[in-house]
Amino acid sequence: xxxxxxxxxxxxxxxxxxxxxxxxxxxxxxxxxxxxxxxxxxxxxxxxxxxxxxxxxxxxxxxxxxxxxxxxxxxxxxxxxxxxxxxxxxxxxxxxxxxxxxxxxxxxxxxxxxxxxxxxxxxxxxxxxxxxxxxxxxxxxxxxxxxxxxxxxxxxxxxxxxxxxxxxxxxxxxxxxxxxxxxxxxxxxxxxxxxxxxxxxxxxxxxxxxx
Amino acid sequence: xxxxxxxxxxxxxxxxxxxxxxxxxxxxxxxxxxxxxxxxxxxxxxxxxxxxxxxxxxxxxxxxxxxxxxxxxxxxxxxxxxxxxxxxxxxxxxxxxxxxxxxxxxxxxxxxxxxxxxxxxxxxxxxxxxxxxxxxxxxxxxxxxxxxxxxxxxxxxxxxxxxxxxxxxxxxxxxxxxxxxxxxxxxxxxxxxxxxxxxxxxxxxxxxxxxxxxxxxxxxxxxxxxxxxxxxxxxxxxxxxxxxxxxxxxxxxxxxxxxxxxxxxxxxxxxxxxxxxxxxxxxxxxxxxxxxxxxxxxxxxxxxxxxxxxxxxxxxxxxxxxxxxxxx
Numbered sequence: 073x074x075x076x077x078x079x080x081x082x083x084x085x086x087x088x089x090x091x092x093x094x095x096x097x098x099x100x101x102x103x104x105x106x107x108x109x110x111x112x113x114x115x116x117x118x119x120x121x122x123x124x125x126x127x128x129x130x131x132x133x134x135x136x137x138x139x140x141x142x143x144x145x146x147x148x149x150x151x152x153x154x155x156x157x158x159x160x161x162x163x164x165x166x167x168x169x170x171x172x173x174x175x176x177x178x179x180x181x182x183x184x185x186x187x188x189x190x191x192x193x194x195x196x197x198x199x200x201x202x203x204x205x206x207x208x209x210x211x212x213x214x215x216x217x218x219x220x221x222x223x224x225x226x227x228x229x230x231x232x233x234x235x236x237x238x239x240x241x242x243x244x245x246x247x248x249x250x251x252x253x254x255x256x257x258x259x260x261x262x263x264x265x266x267x268x269x270x271x272x273x274x275x276x277x278x279x280x281x282x283x
Numbered sequence: 284x285x286x287x288x289x290x291x292x293x294x295x296x297x298x299x300x301x302x303x304x305x306x307x308x309x310x311x312x313x314x315x316x317x318x319x320x321x322x323x324x325x326x327x328x329x330x331x332x333x334x335x336x337x338x339x340x341x342x343x344x345x346x347x348x349x350x351x352x353x354x355x356x357x358x359x360x361x362x363x364x365x366x367x368x369x370x371x372x373x374x375x376x377x378x379x380x381x382x383x384x385x386x387x388x389x390x391x392x393x394x395x396x397x398x399x400x401x402x403x404x405x406x407x408x409x410x411x412x413x414x415x416x417x418x419x420x421x422x423x424x425x426x427x428x429x430x431x432x433x434x435x436x437x438x439x440x441x442x443x444x445x446x447x448x449x450x451x452x453x454x455x456x457x458x459x460x461x462x463x464x465x466x467x468x469x470x471x472x473x474x475x476x477x478x479x480x481x482x483x484x485x486x487x488x489x490x491x492x493x494x495x496x497x498x499x500x501x502x503x504x505x506x507x508x509x510x511x512x513x514x515x516x517x518x519x520x521x522x523x524x525x526x527x528x529x530x531x532x533x534x535x536x537x538x539x540x541x542x543x544x545x546x547x548x549x550x551x552x553x554x555x556x557x558x559x560x561x562x563x564x565x566x567x568x569x570x571x572x573x574x575x576x577x578x579x580x581x582x583x584x585x586x587x588x589x590x591x592x593x594x595x596x597x598x599x600x601x602x603x604x605x606x607x608x609x610x611x
Contacts, residue, residue: 125578129321140325 152263155212156231158205160247161224161261164276167254170224171244173200177216177225185209186216203244207233217262226262295396299376307532308338314573321577348521355425356518364423364515365523368416368530372537375409378402379540380464382561383553395464402463403455406541407447410496414440416530417498417505421515432514435584436498436505442591443495443502449599450488453606454478454545463541467549479546484602486546488595493538495587497531500576504584539568 103109141148150156161170173190189202217226225247233240249259261268312327312335319326327334352358379402380395399405414436421433455461457478458469470476479486495502506514516527543549543564551557582590 122579126574129574129577132323133317133320136320137323138320138325139323142325142328 150229150231153227154229154231155214155217155227156229157207157227157233158210158216158242158247159226159228159249159262160244161226161259162249162254164259164272164278166279167251169200169248170222171200171203172222172224173198174221176219176221180215180219182213182215183209183211200244205242205247207235207240207242208238223262223268228260228262291392292396295394296377299381299396300373303373303376303533303536304529306536307529308342310532310535310569311341311528312338313569314576317570317573318577321574345522345525350523351518351520353425353518357423357425360419360423361518362523364416364420365519365526365530367419368413369526369533370530371409371413371416372530372533375406375413376533376537378405378463379537380467380544380549381540382558383550385558398462398464401461403451403461403466403541403545406463406537407444407451410534410538411440411444413530413534416527417515420519420527424515424518426518428511429515429517431511432505432507432517435511436515438584439495439498439502439505439587442588443492446488446492446591446595446599447496449596449603450485450492451545452599453485453603454482456603456606456610457481463544463549466545467551470548471552473551474548477546477548482546482602482606484598486542488599488602489545490542491595493542494572494575495591497534497538497572499535499572501579501582502587503576503581504587507581535569535572536565539565539572542568 100112103112162168163170173188175188175190178186178188185206185208187202187204187206188200190198191201193199212227214227220226253259261272315337316326316334318324327337330336330340352361377396378399380393380398382394384391384393386392417436417440418433421429421431421436424430454466458466460466460469466478470478494500498505506516511517516524519527540561543561547564548560549557550561
């Protein structure tokens with residue numbers, strides 16, 4: 073609903089330039105003697121600034137432009153690069169998981185919350201056998217997603233990950249894009265650093281072998 | 284006859300106590316709603332329709348909270364202080380005519396507990412005694428912020444008693460009586476006979492002093508949340524703190540009644556419309572307390588003292604002198 077919140081509009085913020093949005097506030101000199109003090113008091117008392125304040129709040133009350141977001145019912149849209157709970161992506165061509173089990177994410181993780189275990193499967197290919205992220209330790213720095221050579225692990229937009237325990241583990245299967253989503257072509261790519269070209273999913277051809 | 288009068292008075296007292304205790308609660312609801320709307324928020328919305336039951340929820344919370352008396356406090360004084368605040372607020376209401384007299388089941392009811400001939404003096408005196416709530420509570424709390432608040436409370440109350448008293452003196456000279464009913468009769472000739480037209484300066488001064496007496500926002504120094512926590516209320520919990528709260532809100536309502544009756548004609552000629560008019564005026568003054576809280580910043584304690592002794596008190600004295608000269 074409040075889409076205008078995420079679009080920030082910066083005008084000309086250069087103070088020195090002419091025609092900038094910033095201007096210097098005129099500040100009066102301090103009064104030097106009693107007479108000047110008295111004049112300042114009279115000026116402040118009768119300039120009606122108090123009534124300007126009263127008018128402003130009354131105007132806002134009448135206008136009734138409430139800005140409260142009633143959170144569990146309403147939610148503010150988050151940015152496409154928001155770094156929340158991790159997701160594991162699949163390949164657009166073949167729908168298999170992108171993760172090659174290189175273990176770079178485990179190596180780079182500065183809070184040591186990723187644990188990965190691999191094995192050689194029956195086709196002599198490296199396969200991820202165990203993979204877990206401890207969200208209780210994760211600081212959502214984004215290094216794992218940045219270091220991933222296959223764009224396999226990314227961040228998603230799911231930020232409601234409250235848990236009844238401090239440790240809250242995500243496994244590989246939890247994070248992996250479900251088959252149904254993949255078949256519907258609804259896997260969402262993370263738009264962060266190193267992301268694939270926009271609309272790449274529409275250009276790739278699916279592998280001809282049906283499941 | 285004696286017995287009937289006795290029972291009538293008891294009933295009046297109970298009704299006033301109940302109505303204004305409830306109004307204090309509903310007043311908090313309106314304060315939260317009005318402040319929220321003025322700051323583009325929603326205020327309480329979740330408990331009951333439009334959040335109306337929030338008052339009940341707060342009441343239940345206050346009543347069931349543990350009553351904590353911290354170590355090092357002066358126990359008896361600490362316990363009695365909130366009672367002083369609430370009690371004096373309600374005692375002051377005894378001399379206020381809330382509505383014109385009306386007939387109920389063939390019995391004429393005067394909605395005033397005691398029409399004493401020194402009503403204003405009594406109200407101002409009792410409100411002055413209300414100082415002992417914050418003062419004793421703050422001093423007994425064994426807390427630096429409470430002590431600061433007690434000191435401020437004593438300074439503010441005593442200073443602004445002067446302004447209240449002096450500003451009210453000129454209207455009293457005109458009316459020639461200290462009874463609020465007499466004040467009302469003096470102004471019963473319609474809007475043109477209101478004292479606010481002949482005594483605008485006294486009206487403004489009394490209004491300003493009312494903010495100090497009730498400790499509302501431009502002069503909200505006694506329990507200034509952002510510098511001295513909750514002032515004298517810091518160490519209080521549960522219903523003891525609630526009594527301070529009820530006292531403050533009841534005071535706001537009563538002082539609104541007093542301003543309306545003293546300066547704005549009260550209930551006028553005593554008709555139904557006049558009674559509605561009085562309630563409307565009271566509602567406006569109560570709303571103004573909330574309005575200023577949303578709009579205005581607080582002043583510093585030294586500025587408050589400066590305002591009282593160097594500005595308001597001289598103006599009040601000059602007002603009395605001019606009134607006296609005109610009346611001669």
